[in-house]
Amino acid sequence: MLKYLRLLLLPFNVIYALVVFIRNKFYDWGIFQSTSFDMPVICVGNLAVGGSGKTPTTEYLVRLLGEYKVAILSRGYGRKTRGFILANETATAETIGDEPLQYYRKFKNVTVAVCEDRVKGIRELKDGHDVILLDDAYQHRKVKAGFNVLLFEFAKIRKFQMLMPAGNLREPFSVVKRAQAVLITKSPAEINEGVRTEIANKLQLEPQQDLTFSSIGYQQLKHIYTGEEVVFKAEQEVFLLTGIANPEPLRQYLESMPVNIHAFEYPDHHRFTEKEIEALAKAFQKHPAKEKIIVTTEKDGQRLLDDKLRDLLLNLPVYYLPIANEINAADKCRFDQKILDYVASAKRFDKIH
Template sequence: MLKYLRLLLLPFNVVYALVVYVRNLFFDWGIFQSASFDMPIICVGNLAVGGSGKTPTTEYLVRLLSEYKVAILSRGYGRKTKGFVLANDAATAETIGDEPLQYYRKFKNVTVAVCEDRVKGIQKLKDEHEVILLDDAYQHRKVQAGFNVLLFEFSKITRFQMLMPAGNLREPFSGVKRAQAVLITKSPSKISDKIKAEISNKLRLTSQQELAFSCIGYQKLKHLYTGEEIRLEAEQEVFLLTGIANTAPLKQYLAAQQVNIHPFEYPDHHRFTEKEIAALLTDYKRHPAKKKIILTTEKDGQRLLDDKLRDLLLNLPIYYLPIATEINAADKCRFDQKILDYVASAKRFDKIH
């Protein structure tokens, strides 16, 4: 059904493609203005909608740049607030969004803020910070980031992809030319030189653009409310609650751990309701197995901190599975150094062009 619906949307792709092409052209020509700032600005983004690993990549950069005073600026997708909001201990997924809340709870030495107007957000943060990371801002061309990290999923990069609304691309592959580094995420641990060359050729990368591959590093399970860490046990019954764009890598990992999965899947950034949690709990409690847990992702867990949902889940074995971006050993040194060199050498200037 979805396949035929996308075919019906194909005529609209021509309109969308024209709008995107003209918009980018106007920014390239300087007809539309981009703001530049006198400090290192690193953008993490993608060309496709959702699921490419922006959150763990942003966290990777936070760790890489631990010697600097870093701020993360996000749009705050799914929040109910407007304008510039600085994360604090009272922040919730509703006030700043699930991903910014995850950053705030994980990195106590990093400032986290949300603002749909990235220029305004940077202006409020720049005087007190040495580096600003822009989360999901590759198409936000009103800011000219000094360094762009563009992400592609390994499983999708070689496939034919179409622009929205019939497909998932926000802009054509030609948008890769704005990136200083391209990171292929969710890759196998071993990749042949032939496949690397094919991907590089498809993207038409220049010698100045860094290409690196990364995989997902799965950590120990953490209890959502107590922080207790445990290891996943084989033959466990896992009641999997997700609201993310792509569950395939997670399910593949769990299947490899030889657990039995009971999926409760919702769209990306879905705001869970009491009714939905109650339905999950009914199935969980009815299952006769003694070895059973409720599992979610770290991002989804931020939306389960709501007081009403917390009351339903508090005394149950509900865990999230932390993940981390792991750059392949062959690429890590070059990838890291290119970013560190940029931050160290970024010139101090302030202009609109």
């Protein structure tokens, strides 16, 4: 049904495409100003709306750049606040957003901040840091990042895609030229040369643009409140709670194991209500199985830290399943070195162009 409704929006794609084209040309021609900064700024972004793996990619870069003082700057999607905010011990998903909260809780040696105006945010952070990572900022052209990592999902890149509003693309494929590295996420562990060439040709990549593939690495289940680690058990009843853009890879992973899945799925960044969590808890408690568990994603888990929701789940076995970006073995050294070389060689300069 949704597919047919989107077809009705096709005439508006022409208007949207024209607006995007003019906006980008105005930045390319210098009519709209882009600000560069006197430090390495790495942007992690995508063209399609949601679900491409920006969060695990940002976390990968944090680990790669461990010897530097790193700051992550996000817009803070879904927060109820505005302006520049530094994450601290009082931060919640409502004050800074679920993804920034996840970064803050996971990386104690990294500064996490949110600001819808990325230029202002960078100016607040730049003096005390060596590198700034911009989360989901490929379309935020007021900042001219020194290095852009552009993400595409493997399952979608080989299919026909359309611009919004009839499709999910924010910009056409032609803007790939702004990226220094293209990362195809959620890929198979092994990629043959035919597939690699097919995707490179579709994106019309230049020789200097790095094409890298990565797969999802599922980690150990962790209790959302205590951090206790457990493993799945055979024939276990799994009550799966998600509010992410694309839960399909997670479902496929769980379906590969001898467990029974009861899915409670909501839209991306969904703010869980007490009524919804009560329904989940009731279904869990009503099920007669002895071996049963509630599983969610790490990002969704940040929203379950709300005091009212925590009270509803406190005595239940609620675990999140962390994921990591695992760069294809054939690409890892090249991808890592390109990032490290950029950070090491980035010159100090201030200019507006």
